[in-house]
Amino acid sequence: MTEREFEKMVREHRSTIYTVCYMFSTDKDEVADLFQEILINLWKGSGSFRGESGLGTWIWKVSLNTCITYDRSQRHRPSTEPLSMDINLYEDTDEGSRQAELLRGRIAKLGPFDRAIVLLWLENLSYDEIGQIVGISAKNVSVRLVRIREQLKKMQ
């Protein structure tokens, strides 16, 4: 993948990347940190991407893996130039941002893997696709989703 192709890919999928960052972060700076970390991992993996799983699935995989395994102790590395975002769902006061915050608040109460599963489910991915990304069978995705539903019920 050339640098130009990489830029184009990131531009086209930035809302997916942003959504994952937002759902796994606690403030706007962390969103920017995670966004950059995902760019790093996408670039590192772009050489070995064979297109077997589809570009969208691959981006979901890399984004979720990055956010789940991100080492929070390494935040704001001095070598990293901060990336400023034009959007700030934490501070924007419009209805869309308010609803997004409510959604993030609900998802944040779940464990990291459950957060990933519910996000993929909200993205309307099939159980097979979710299973492929998480590393469990489609049947277990449905079992897990039932448990997540129960958990959400308890949070009411």
Add this chain to the structure above:
Amino acid sequence: MENTDNTLLEMQQQMQQLKEKLNSQKIVNDQLLRNSCKNTINRLRFKANTPYLFTVIAVICLPSFFKMGLSTAFAIYTLAMLLVSLVATVYCNRFLPRNMDQDLVTVAENLHKYKKLDAEWLKVAGPMLVVWIVWMVWEFFKQNGGEGYVFYILLGGIVVGLVIGLGIGIKIRRDRLDAADELLSQIEEIKQLK
């Protein structure tokens, strides 16, 4: 169950609203995004060469130890410490996921192994570094007999640096292990479903 279904329905609607909002906004300025992509690529290229760079710097610096009048034993210890660190880093990095496009469970398991090993390595590296620092102070003490304010300034700096460094190191290690343990418990839970 009705409550739950309502919650999920609401979450789906919220997700839809979020998508609409993101589609109507820029998120990141194109120029900034381009710069960030370029920075990312350049940073990775530099990072890949960093271990070699440090090795070269270490080899270049070592002869200056002798010029400064430091003992041969200390120079050998320094060299051995650098070598052990290099080997340990290479070994730990074997468990670091090379790319993030494997499934979540596999990536998290590998990372967990890496973090555990890294934390274990700190148990060895910490005392090794303390010995090195104490030895260095002793070498300087031997040279000027502990006289003069320069020695005490140096000593004070080393002690403060050591305390701060150890504090930060311990905190980072604890945070890393906590995060790794949280991931591990989730992996175990997910594996039970398999």
